Amino acid sequence: MKLLGINIAFVAVLLIVAYTVLAERRILAFIQGRLGPNRVGYGGLLQPFADLLKFILKEEIIPDKSTKFVYVLAPMIAITAALMTIIVYPFGPTVNVPFLGPVDLVITRLDIGLLYVLGITSVGVYGIMLAGWSSNNKYSLMGGLRASAQMISYELSLGLSLVGVVMMSGTLDLYDMVGQQGGYWFYVIPRWNIIPQFLGFVIYLISAIAETNRVPFDLPEAETELVAGFHTEYSAMKFAFFFMAEYVNMFTVSMLATTLFLGGWQGPFVETFPPLGVLYFLIKVVFFLFLYIWLRGTLPRFRFDQLMDFGWKFLLPVAILNVILTATVMFFKG
Amino acid sequence: MFSVLLFILFAGLALGCAISLVVQRNPLYCAISLVGVFVALAGLYILLAAPFIAAVQVIVYAGAIMVLVVFVIMLLNVEEEEHRPSNLRYILIGVALGAILFGEAAFVLYSVHTPLTVQGNTGIGLTSSIGTGLFTEYLLPFEVTSVLILMAIVGAMSLARRAASTNLSARREAGGDGGSTLAQTPLRLTGDARTDAAIMPGETAATGRAMAELQIERGEAAAPSREKE
Numbered sequence: 423m424k425l426l427g428i429n430i431a432f433v434a435v436l437l438i439v440a441y442t443v444l445a446e447r448r449i450l451a452f453i454q455g456r457l458g459p460n461r462v463g464y465g466g467l468l469q470p471f472a473d474l475l476k477f478i479l480k481e482e483i484i485p486d487k488s489t490k491f492v493y494v495l496a497p498m499i500a501i502t503a504a505l506m507t508i509i510v511y512p513f514g515p516t517v518n519v520p521f522l523g524p525v526d527l528v529i530t531r532l533d534i535g536l537l538y539v540l541g542i543t544s545v546g547v548y549g550i551m552l553a554g555w556s557s558n559n560k561y562s563l564m565g566g567l568r569a570s571a572q573m574i575s576y577e578l579s580l581g582l583s584l585v586g587v588v589m590m591s592g593t594l595d596l597y598d599m600v601g602q603q604g605g606y607w608f609y610v611i612p613r614w615n616i617i618p619q620f621l622g623f624v625i626y627l628i629s630a631i632a633e634t635n636r637v638p639f640d641l642p643e644a645e646t647e648l649v650a651g652f653h654t655e656y657s658a659m660k661f662a663f664f665f666m667a668e669y670v671n672m673f674t675v676s677m678l679a680t681t682l683f684l685g686g687w688q689g690p691f692v693e694t695f696p697p698l699g700v701l702y703f704l705i706k707v708v709f710f711l712f713l714y715i716w717l718r719g720t721l722p723r724f725r726f727d728q729l730m731d732f733g734w735k736f737l738l739p740v741a742i743l744n745v746i747l748t749a750t751v752m753f754f755k756g
Numbered sequence: 757m758f759s760v761l762l763f764i765l766f767a768g769l770a771l772g773c774a775i776s777l778v779v780q781r782n783p784l785y786c787a788i789s790l791v792g793v794f795v796a797l798a799g800l801y802i803l804l805a806a807p808f809i810a811a812v813q814v815i816v817y818a819g820a821i822m823v824l825v826v827f828v829i830m831l832l833n834v835e836e837e838e839h840r841p842s843n844l845r846y847i848l849i850g851v852a853l854g855a856i857l858f859g860e861a862a863f864v865l866y867s868v869h870t871p872l873t874v875q876g877n878t879g880i881g882l883t884s885s886i887g888t889g890l891f892t893e894y895l896l897p898f899e900v901t902s903v904l905i906l907m908a909i910v911g912a913m914s915l916a917r918r919a920a921s922t923n924l925s926a927r928r929e930a931g932g933d934g935g936s937t938l939a940q941t942p943l944r945l946t947g948d949a950r951t952d953a954a955i956m957p958g959e960t961a962a963t964g965r966a967m968a969e970l971q972i973e974r975g976e977a978a979a980p981s982r983e984k985e
Contacts, residue, residue: 492784534883537811541798544819548791548826555784555830563830570827574820594883 427529428509435508439669440470446715453719480658485557488655492556497656497663500549504670506542510535511677512597514687514699527687527700528597535596536588539678540581543633547573549667550635550642550652557655565651568726569635569642575733576632576639582741583625586748587615587682600686614685618751621744623683625737627713630675632733634668636714638721641729676710763803770796787826794818808883 444459444466451458460466484490514527532538547570554566591599605613616623632639643651653664680686684706687699724732773792780786794817801810890898 492788532807534807534811537808537815537883541811541814541819544815544823545791545795547819547823548788551823551826551830552788567827567831570823570830574823574827577819 424529431508431513431529432505435505435670435673436666439666439673440474442669442673442711443473443665444469445711446718449712449715450719453716474662477659477662482660483655483657485559485655487558489556489558492552493655494660496549496553496556497660497667498549499552500546500667501663501670503542503546503549504667504674507539507674508670508677510538510596511674511681512600512686513703515692515696517696517699526597531595531597534594536584536594536599536682539596539674540577540584543671543674544577546667546671549664553656553664554652557652559655561649562652562654565642565648565654568648569652572635572639572641572729572733573633575730576629576737579625579733579737579741580629580633582738582745583622583629584682585741585745586619586622589745589748589752590615590618596681596686600681600688603685604688604692612685612688614683614688616683619683619744619748621740621747623679625741625744626679626683629733629737630679631714631717632729634671634675636668636672637718638724639729640723641726644723672711672714673707676707676714679710680706759803763800766796766799766803770800783829784826787822787829790825791818791822794822806882808886 448458459469462468462472509529512528516524519525550569551566554562635642687703689702692699773789777786777789798810798813
């Protein structure tokens with residue numbers, strides 16, 4: 423039963439990820455006044471499968487001077503860490519499935535769901551670091567160093583931005599957190615955490631973009647300076663693993679933002695017709711994915727010292743301020 | 757039955773990684789092995805129904821401290837250890853200390869008469885019980901620890917600051933203002949990696965700890981795992 427759930431969730435996530443890549447290419451193309459890939463299938467809809475075939479059939483190159491064991495290990499760590507977090511997110515409320523009875527649309531409920539996500543994310547850094555080091559290429563090393571410095575810096579503000587939400591909901595279980603965000607204020611405004619925790623949401627969004635190494639924080643793979651950063655030497659499926667890991671990470675941070683700040687699967691009429699929840703959840707996640715692509719088409723890249731200054735001297739203090747503010751308000755409200 | 761299998765798996769992984777940590781000559785391999793030990797220990801904590809401690813173990817040790825250690829190893833391009841002729845005196849001291857440690861462990865295990873089984877609902881490692889404990893019964897030790905950690909951070913900062921004019925890599929460790937130098941450090945270090953490596957070890961340990969402790973203090977609450985030490 424649980425295995426079935428895991429399989430469905432993983433296939434669904436990987437499909438969505440594959441189509442995010444296509445959507446990114448098409449949307450970017452439209453932003454830049456081009457058409458993008460539209461030849462494989464109707465409107466390019468089969469492009470992800472063509473890409474996958476190509477990745478599988480290309481030659482695997484392992485550079486002579488690389489540290490072979492670590493070189494092969496690194497993409498595995500990256501993709502495993504990226505995929506492992508999927509199991510704790512609630513995709514929807516309890517749904518009546520024909521022949522099976524009521525089913526919770528969450529693979530597993532952990533008492534420490536949020537900490538689990540943060541822990542696995544922090545281990546994911548190793549994939550990138552080791553890839554950069556083991557390739558024995560100066561561009562790769564540069565990219566790996568930049569990525570790890572960036573990720574450990576922004577992890578702090580990322581974690582701190584979530585503390586406010588945790589304080590308000592009093593639990594680390596993502597399923598309970600979503601449950602608490604049901605209902606309305608004054609019959610109109612949904613009780614989502616984004617309203618009392620708007621500051622935390624903005625900090626989370628910025629640090630999440632930095633954490634996934636996306637524009638405008640894509641210093642680790644700045645193609646104008648570093649060729650392709652940490653994955654310069656990787657080819658074929660190993661490269662595809664890094665590529666997939668990046669998009670899966672984008673997807674999971676979007677799911678976390680949805681779960682914690684936008685009420686997860688909550689929305690109108692979910693109580694009467696639960697399967698709607700999955701749709702709401704997906705809509706919210708896709709909104710974040712679109713935001714990622716939109717930013718990539720709009721913003722230029724930071725300089726590295728600006729990036730570090732911004733993370734340590736602005737985001738981190740503001741995140742701490744948010745924790746203090748939340749605590750103060752909660753204290754006086756009782 | 758299943759949990760016994762998992763225990764064997766994680767314990768074996770922890771032991772294997774620990775042996776590899778000691779035996780390996782390449783510092784990066786040692787660091788990776790240590791990460792393996794930490795992750796395996798986290799698995800053991802989960803088997804002992806202490807998920808919170810497991811999560812903190814992964815976040816703080818595997819995710820923060822070891823990342824910094826690997827980062828520094830990569831940045832300095834530390835080479836493999838040379839094979840030194842082993843000194844009989846050191847071996848003897850090591851064996852003696854190890855024997856004492858094993859004796860202690862055996863004594864403790866022997867003196868505990870109740871069988872060492874853990875029920876799932878003891879609530880020792882749960883988030884709420886740790887929180888309640890920290891803010892009621894153990895409030896004073898908790899606060900004292902945080903002051904200690906703060907002192908360590910300030911100490912590390914002042915050490916790194918003083919060395920900043922002479923040591924590039926120290927400036928990078930100081931955090932914020934070192935960002936722009938990051939791009940140049942490895943290139944410059946290739947010439948005099950030896951001298952820099954001679955300065956770094958103590959410093960990196962201190963700074964690494966300080967960074968992690970910063971994270972601890974900011975609410976990731978590693979104090980429980982600290983108690984375990």
